Amino acid sequence: MEPDYTQLVEGCRRGDPHAQRALYDALSPMALGVCMRYARDRHTAQDLLQDGFIKVFENIGRLKKPESVGAWVYKVMVNRCVNHCKRHRSPLPLDEVADTPVSLPLDPFALEEVVGALQQLPPQQRTVFNLVEVEDYSYSEVAARLQCSEHTVRANLSRAKSRLKEILNRNK
Amino acid sequence: MNLKDYREQPDEGLFENIQRRLRRRRLMRRAGVAATVVVAVAALVAVRATLSHRDGQASKTLLVQQRDIPAVAPRQQEAPADMAVVSTEVPTGTAAQPAAAPSDVAAAPVPAPTAVRPVQQEVASGQAAELQPIVSSAPAAQPLTVSELPVIPRHEVPGTQEAEPVVADPTPVAASKEPQPEEPEMEVADMVWAPNVISLSDDDERNRTFGLSYSSPVSDFKVYIYNRGGRQVYSSTDADFRWDGSMNGTQLPQGAYVWVAQFRDSEGRAVQRKGTVTLLR
Numbered sequence: 105m106e107p108d109y110t111q112l113v114e115g116c117r118r119g120d121p122h123a124q125r126a127l128y129d130a131l132s133p134m135a136l137g138v139c140m141r142y143a144r145d146r147h148t149a150q151d152l153l154q155d156g157f158i159k160v161f162e163n164i165g166r167l168k169k170p171e172s173v174g175a176w177v178y179k180v181m182v183n184r185c186v187n188h189c190k191r192h193r194s195p196l197p198l199d200e201v202a203d204t205p206v207s208l209p210l211d212p213f214a215l216e217e218v219v220g221a222l223q224q225l226p227p228q229q230r231t232v233f234n235l236v237e238v239e240d241y242s243y244s245e246v247a248a249r250l251q252c253s254e255h256t257v258r259a260n261l262s263r264a265k266s267r268l269k270e271i272l273n274r275n276k
Numbered sequence: 277m278n279l280k281d282y283r284e285q286p287d288e289g290l291f292e293n294i295q296r297r298l299r300r301r302r303l304m305r306r307a308g309v310a311a312t313v314v315v316a317v318a319a320l321v322a323v324r325a326t327l328s329h330r331d332g333q334a335s336k337t338l339l340v341q342q343r344d345i346p347a348v349a350p351r352q353q354e355a356p357a358d359m360a361v362v363s364t365e366v367p368t369g370t371a372a373q374p375a376a377a378p379s380d381v382a383a384a385p386v387p388a389p390t391a392v393r394p395v396q397q398e399v400a401s402g403q404a405a406e407l408q409p410i411v412s413s414a415p416a417a418q419p420l421t422v423s424e425l426p427v428i429p430r431h432e433v434p435g436t437q438e439a440e441p442v443v444a445d446p447t448p449v450a451a452s453k454e455p456q457p458e459e460p461e462m463e464v465a466d467m468v469w470a471p472n473v474i475s476l477s478d479d480d481e482r483n484r485t486f487g488l489s490y491s492s493p494v495s496d497f498k499v500y501i502y503n504r505g506g507r508q509v510y511s512s513t514d515a516d517f518r519w520d521g522s523m524n525g526t527q528l529p530q531g532a533y534v535w536v537a538q539f540r541d542s543e544g545r546a547v548q549r550k551g552t553v554t555l556l557r
Contacts, residue, residue: 137282137284140282210277
């Protein structure tokens with residue numbers, strides 16, 4: 105049964121540790137799922153999860169719609185992960201990447217397999233793939249967030265898909 | 277397949293970590309405010325200490341000045357030099373400015389000399405300042421007095437006793453500055469002073485050797501000094517050690533050396549401080 109998020113948010117705003125625990129228990133599996141997609145391993149993902157929840161508990165007073173706390177936490181986690189990637193990315197030489205569309209059917213694979221393959225990608229490719237393919241951001245939005253050109257976004261996405269395909273087929 | 281549906285259970289104990297970090301961040305925010313106050317006090321005390329080093333010059337200046345102010349009562353002229361708070365640097369070839377006088381002069385029923393211009397001014401660390409003797413009874417332009425600065429004995433480091441009353445109530449500046457999360461908490465009792473350069477050719481013995489000064493008594497003391505290659509060149513368990521830039525009697529080349537001091541402060545807390553010292557020949 106889903107908890108009463110409005111009540112939990114109110115408790116968190118008062119600093120009630122029981123409410124914080126309940127909110128964490130309800131949303132941490134989803135939050136860790138997000139972090140696992142953006143991080144290179146579970147250890148880093150759990151670090152990001154902790155950072156994200158600290159932001160959540162410190163800023164929960166700003167949340168306007170307590171009933172949408174799940175979506176808000178999701179967004180906080182994505183932002184935390186993207187910022188982490190921006191800090192740790194390495195520049196990708198443009199002349200080495202192809203900007204060609206790659207089809208990547210993921211349905212034959214289990215979610216765990218795809219996430220495991222994602223973690224093997226370089227940080228920038230992983231972030232671009234997540235933002236474009238999972239979060240449905242446009243190229244221009246991703247380019248603005250990552251402070252790079254749209255061409256770089258396309259190139260990174262293309263390369264990410266190729267690498268994913270390669271990794272997934274190798275693991276078959 | 278929707279990757280958004282991916283869920284994974286976090287490890288046990290993560291929530292406790294989060295709560296611990298939240299508590300620490302709250303404490304750091306409060307401590308950051310307190311540290312800001314401590315730094316302000318320390319800066320003020322440092323100004324006081326710097327200026328008290330110059331009181332020899334100040335006393336000379338004071339004598340010059342006192343000869344120039346015949347209207348000042350004899351009681352002012354007998355003022356001890358140690359009581360002079362702020363000295364006036366007298367550049368070569370310029371006329372002497374009015375020098376500092378003890379605060380109790382303010383209570384003396386003497387007329388204000390015409391040469392005195394009571395002006396309030398801010399004093400920054402390392403900056404020479406001009407301070408007028410308080411001989412006027414006018415309340416509108418009160419110059420800085422001795423009682424407004426923390427009084428410390430000459431050549432002594434400031435201690436906890438002076439700073440604590442100021443630290444005790446940090447609320448007036450609570451919203452002034454957000455501290456960095458990783459900023460270490462600075463306790464007044466933990467303060468260590470160290471020179472950042474020693475010169476083996478200096479005439480003053482204190483400048484030829486390296487040692488530390490502490491804000492309060494220390495125990496279980498250890499100090500290590502390393503060269504740039506990470507090799508230990510000196511160690512001591514004496515808190516009053518003086519390193520003369522040698523290793524086993526051999527003089528070391530000039531350059532930067534790293535020192536690490538570990539000790540327990542007056543409240544029994546383990547403290548580690550480190551820094552660099554440049555050795556010059």
